[in-house]
Each structure stands twice: as structure tokens, then as C-alpha cells.
Amino acid sequence: MKQIAERQGGRLQMSTDTNTVLKNVDAQAALVTDEYNIRYISGFTGGEATLYISPEHRILITDSRYTEAASKESDFEVIEWNRQRRTEDILAEYILSDSVRCIAYEDKSMLCGDFAKLAEKLDMIERWVPAGSAFNNLRMIKKPWELECLRKAESIGDAAFANLLKIIKEGMTELDVVAELEYQMRKCGGQGTSFDTIAASGLNSSMPHAVPSEKKLQNGDFVTMDFGCRYNGYCSDMTRTIVIGKADEKQKELYNLVLRANLEAEAALHAGLRGCDVDKVARDIIDSSIYKGCFGHGLGHSVGLFIHENPRLSPGDSTVLQPGMIETVEPGIYVPGVGGVRIEDMVIVTENGFENLAHSPKELIEI
Template sequence: MNLQEIQKETGIDALLVTDPYNMRYLSGFRGGEGILYLSGKRSVLITDSRYTEAARQESSFDVLEENQEHRRPELLQACLEQDGARTVGYEDQSLRCCEFDRFRAELPLVKEWIPLQGQIDQLRRIKTPEEQELLAKAEAIGDAAFAEILKILRPGMTELEAAAELEYQMKKNGASGLSFDTIIASGKNSSMPHAIPSVKKLERGDFITMDFGCMYEGYCSDMTRTVVLGKADEKQKEIYNTVLKAQKEALSVICEGMTGKEVDRVARDIIERAGYGKCFGHGLGHSVGLFIHEEPRLSPADNTVLEAGMAETVEPGIYVPGFGGVRIEDLVIITEDGCRNLTRSPKELIEL
């Protein structure tokens, strides 16, 4: 589906785009502050003086500057008048209630407001070849950072210090920023899937789970690796190898035509048979693009049929409170007969 099809299906005369990732996808503008007005007659980007110069360089849209004399509703009203637009679609999942109320009050020309839910987001589901290569470059930066952090981790280093080193390595290798807050969880902390790095010191015998990602030209990477600082004991090996088997099996079957639920079930069955079903509480994966958590997802609740060109993480995990946890995550591009794995870092158990 494209914008024209959305307009035809919903019967709207124009639409407003407020989600910053959709703004970038549709207009090329990277600033994230402002609003897009789109109709069959014009494509307009409204932003303030902090971004107008950059917007004109990055986008082919007509750029209008909002200020005290030309407020956003007034600029939108002029567009509506010129187009005779009376039915307007809006992104109800990103537009703040207070701003929507203001639009309804100050844009009397609009007779009907149509919530578009996630229809604009869906335009980003299939990644173009160019987008796929940007994702691959971002993931390669993560691979390079992981190789370096393995040389740096040592007993006595705090989780916060390890996170800082990992983030430095990503920036050093070309990342423009982080795609999410870095997770470094060691020892018992690794039983928390989204643990926040702390002043806890790394100790011998610890699981160290590292979930991290960066941005390259706006596109995100995402990978997780778990290592052991020192020698792994038998329980650690059992848990690690179960997660590894679950991930490899899921990677071996994922392809166009499967649903997210079906892929999730492949990995979940392995973990459940090993007796750790209650220790795998999250879904197997999610889509990645301009935003780190996109749709569709690999989860028990997602019946979306996967299509070639979608980018998905595959990240099973086992988390045992009071003991520790393991997660292994790769980022893949769905193909007709399988997937292209963008993550190259080794995943066999590493003992440092």
C-alpha cells in the first residue's frame, strides 16, 4: 500500500504526519520537529527556524516556517483552504491529545478527522535494497564494537564502564548515535532482560549480557551477545546452549510466508522442552528500521505474514531469577526462501 492508496481507501482529502520517523521516511527531513501536510496537490513540511535551512537541504517538500506570526494551525488552515480539503487523516498513535484538540478548535474547515492508526507506519515495513544496506552497515558497526569490547572486559570493571566502552567503540566506528540505551547486565542482573547498567562490578563466573545498537544514516542496528567472564559452569552451559539451539532453529526456518507466531513457536518449543518455558517471557523478535522497535513482531500474538524485505531480530532468551540469564540476538532480512543474517559476531559460548 502507498500514500495514494491510503487516501483512496480512507476517503481523506489530506493527511497530517507527526511521527518523526514517518516524517523522515516520507520527506527526507531528519530533524523530527514539525508536521507534514500531504494532499493530492501539495507536499508541505512545517517546522521552525531551528530546522528550516536543513529541511530545505534534505527535503523536496515545500518548507514553511512556523513562528509567532505564522503559527502551525494558521499555516495548515491556508493549505486546507487552497486544496478545499474537508476530510483529514491524522496519526492518532503519535499526535498528542492536546495538539489534536487544538487542531479541532483552530481548523474549522475540517469537517471530519479520520484516525489512521498504524497505516503510515506500514509503508516502512518492506525495506528497499538501499535501506537494507544501511541496516547492514549499522549492524557491522555493532559487530566491530563487540570484537573490541571482548578485549576490554575484565573483573572489577563496572557495568556502566563496560557500557561506556561499548558505546565509544560504536561511535569510533562511524555510528551517529545509539538506537537505544545500551544494556550491560552481569551475574544475577542478567536475569533481567532490560536491566539498566549499574555500578556492579564484573566478577569471574558472571554471565555478561550485552544488548546494544547504533544508528547509521538514521537506520538502527540491534544485537545481543552473552559471554562468561572466566569458565562457565554446567548450568550456565546448559542454559546457553538451549538458547543457542532455539535461535539457530528459528533462523533455519524463518522465511517469507511464515507468520511471526509460527517462527516464535519454533524457538519457544525448544526452550519449553528444556524446562525453561516460564523463563522466556518476551517475544522472539521485532522489526527494525528507522526506529528500533517496529512492526511486525515475532511473538505468540502476531499473525502477520512475513514478507521478503522485512528486517527482524531473532532473540530468544532464558532468564532465571537469582542466577542469571542469556539472550542471543541477530538481525536478519527476510527473503523468499530464508533470511540474510546481517549479524556476523560469533555466537558460540565465549569464555573470557
């Protein structure tokens, strides 16, 4: 209830924020269609809706399946569309009422077909303005109540992993591991997964996003597990790699190199750095070894209502990190024909460093 109250108390600030977006993109009004932005801006969790935002009106348009829930969750005016009065008809009424001739739309999420249909129906609009990431960027710095949801989500992942370690063994399949992880996350309070769970063993672990299979875990296998749950809509994300049986010296060397990259990147992390600066710390460690070129993806990404948000810790992201941003720190080494290791934490950027939301052990675990 406290989170709900804090969110409702933030409605005035959100109204100010969305009006600022309108000013920044030079539009009189906006249509918000991305489901995560709809939830963040309006509080409505159903997803299937359109928001119309102008200085005069804040309208949530949805169908009869969601109108009652939307009225309870949101302080927007909720209007039901139906076959007699469709979304574009409702929009036309408010656009004409507000004398809007220039409107912003979410070009990064709206389908071309949907845009073409709207543009045809709303012929009173003289200029359509692509909003780009303007509304997504409202979600970059997390509010205190959001951080609490993220802490809880990651703690559920910690508990699920601890329980899995009591169960996982040689002979289980990768799909068995996925089923157990997802069951444990649910049992510990998770409200669904935040992405498709990954469990990759042996040679399969050289594929960062391997699809779990019927392959059985064998003695000497690396097993990389990337998993997360949702709590109050907010995602967790964590990766741990273990060894079935005893690790050989080559496996230990590879694992400890990834661990060093993870620890040193986190030690360097603080507000004021650019995302690419943090990525470089981990990448330089791996690229100065015999595994140069075996770390292909970015070091990390933000997490919130969606699993992959901005800003990123990657060579191409020069965004300056600010307190309250969430980032994953997930260096990895992937060697086809050998296997791979990834170690991932989810952290909050602070003024002088970071807060690690993941508490599962990172030293090499042998089962």
C-alpha cells in the first residue's frame, strides 16, 4: 500500500514530466502506446491501451476487459472504446477539442501499420513528431519505491538460486534446471519470469543466449544460468555459472578471469562515469588475455519494468551514469568447442559507487 500511495503522490510530478516531454519534442499533445510507458505514466497495468496526453487532458483509452481495473489503478480519465466508438474516434474528439495540429507518437514501439491507420483517420493532424526515447527516458532514474521493488525481485532470484543448488545434479537436463529455477522463483514470491530462463551446459555454454534443451548435465560441465522474475511489475536479472563435479585448471582460469572483470568493473562504477567507461574496464581485462575477442556483448543494461532498458554499459553508450540508475554488470567469455562463463549482478548506481542487489556467491561453485 505504501508503494501505491507513493505512486499516487507522484502523479503531479509525472504530469509535469510529461508536459516537459511535450515541450522538448515541440508537440502540442502525445500518444503513448508502449505498454511499459503506459504503466509508468498512468499506473495502469493492463498494457492494452492508448494514452492521450495534452496540457488540458490525460486520457486512457482501453476496452471493456480493462476499464474497471484501469479506473482503480489510474488517475487518468478512462474511456472505453468499442465497435461504435473506436480509439481513433475518441482521439479525434479530444484532438479537435484541444485544437491540436502537432502530435508526438512513440515511433520506436508503434507498428508502421498502426501509424498509417491513425494518420489516415486523424487527418486534422498537420505534423506527426517522432518522440524517440523521450518517454522511455522518464524511467531511467528509479524512484525509491521502484528500487524497493527491484531489491525484492532480485532477492527472490537469490533465494531461488540457493534452493536450486540443493537440487541440481549430474543427469538433470537443461530443461529440468529451467523448470526448477522458475518453480523456485514462483515459490519465493516471483510473479512471473522477466525473460526466458537460460540454462546452458557444457559446450552449449559458449552461446550467451543458448536455448535450453534435453541435454543432460555431465561431470565437468560448466552450467550457466541466467534468470529473473517480476515483482510488482519490476524485473530482476542475475547470472551464475557453476561446474558439475570438479573444475579443471583451464576452467578455473577462465572463470576467475570473468570474476575479476566483474569485480573490477563494479569497483570502478559510480555516478559521473559514462556507460562506455565502465564497459572498458571489464573489456580491457578480458582482451588483455588469451580470450581477446571472446566477450562479444555489452557489459550491462538497465532494468526496470522491462528487462533491457537504457542506459547501457557498452562501448557505444556514452550516457553519463546518475544516482538511482540500475545496471547489470555481466562480463562473459564464450569459446566455441570449449564452453563459456558469465557472472551477472544487478546494481544501483550511487554517488560514490554502487549497491549490489544480488547476494548469491560469486566464487566458483562445484557441485
